Structure formats: structure tokens, C-alpha cells
Amino acid sequence: DQQVKQNSPSLSVQEGRISILNCDYTNSMFDYFLWYKKYPAEGPTFLISISSIKDKNEDGRFTVFLNKSAKHLSLHIVPSQPGDSAVYFCAMTTDSWGKFQFGAGTQVVVTP
Amino acid sequence: NAGVTQTPKFQVLKTGQSMTLQCAQDMNHEYMSWYRQDPGMGLRLIHYSVGAGITDQGEVPNGYNVSRSTTEDFPLRLLSAAPSQTSVYFCASREVGGTQYFGPGTRLTVL
Helix, strand or coil: CCCEECCCCEEEEECCCCEEEEEEECCCCCCEEEEEEECCCCCCEEEEEEECCCCEEEECCEEEEEECCCCEEEEEECCCCHHHCEEEEEEEECCCCCCCEECCCEEEEEEC | CCCEEEECCEEEECCCCCEEEEEEECCCCCEEEEEEEECCCEEEEEEEEEECCEEEECCCCCCEEECCCCCCECCEEECCCCHHHCEEEEEEEECCCCCCEECCCEEEEEC
16 A cells, blocks of 8 residues: 555656656655655665645755645756756655655656 | 665575675664665665664565664675565665665665
8 A cells, every 4th residue: 555656657858848746645644755866776865855844845946845735745847957867756754763655756857 | 985885786596595785884874774676666665773783674574684783784684585575675874854865776686
């Protein structure tokens, strides 16, 4: 029973346009949310996070939005660049030690 | 700092063989964990440790053992490998409330 779902396994976007990645969850106790980026043959790297007391967090080209009532998390990348081509995982946790639940990932391809 | 290191990078086992996946971190992080990544499943937590001498089970612990004798090392043992354990394994470490750092992964195939 997956508590975290990324329903789009892949996303293709033109360079310079916006990439929007989505993540839905079922456990209302999740209170800390993250996005990771993963290149082939490497481990995931932390990208951006948000706590449940906020609904938006920005870091440069990356913005994470949290809609707690809809149990929906999204990541916006503006503008998209070729180096953004990677797999993106959403992750979330209910405890301070961070036993994270991950989504299945979305493969983003940014085309010239 | 080397960060989180994992060995080996690749491994092929036969069903029933045993092996240990090594993980080490040089950031003095208390929290370490092991995940496996399977197609369409994301990363799933196998075991984790909140400090030397303390370990606990994650979401998919069956078939795996861990120990944490030092802060730096967190090996994952497969006692009798099965084809269902074919996967990519990631070790991670973090401070409480801090960023989680992942190792580069070990790709394991069990025939």
C-alpha cells in the first residue's frame, strides 16, 4: 500500500519552459516533505524541502508547493535547463529521525 | 570529506550465497539507513540506525541483517541471497533535522 505516489513516470519539457512535478500522499501525519534529484549511477541528492507549517518554499529556480488539504506536493523548475534532466523523487516523513517514504520517481528530460 | 561511501559498486551472487554490503560515512552523523530501489517502487527503507549499537527495521527488512558497532560504519548483510533481492542498494546518513546524504549505490544481481 503505497502512501506516496508520483503518477507521472516521465516528463519531457523544452529548455526554458516550466517543469511541474507532482506527488500525492495519503498519510495526513506527514509533516516534512522533500524533493531529491538523481542522475544515473549516482545516489539521490537533496534538492529542496518544506515543512507542513508552510505552503511554499523557493530556492533559485526551484519552488516546492504543499497543499495539505489536498495532500498534494509539487515541484516547479523555472526555467528548465538540460542539466535538470534526471529522476526526481518526492519523500516525506512523520518523525524527526526521518524514516522517509519515497515516491516512485519521475524521469524528467529537458530538450533543447 | 568523502561523504558516504559504498562498496562494492556491482555484485553478482548465486541464490543462497551470503555477502555484506559496506557503507561508511565520515561526517559523524548519528543516523544511517539502507534503502533499496526497484523499478516503479521508489526507494524503500530496509533498516536504519540512530547511533552506534542501535538499529531498527524499516519497511522491507526481511532477508537482511545490520549492525552498528561504530558511528562511521553500517554494513548490510544478506545471509542467503534470493533473486527477489536483485536491486540497487543505497546507504544514507544524516544528522537529526539535517540533510540526508546518499552513497553512490551498489547494484546487486542474484541469479
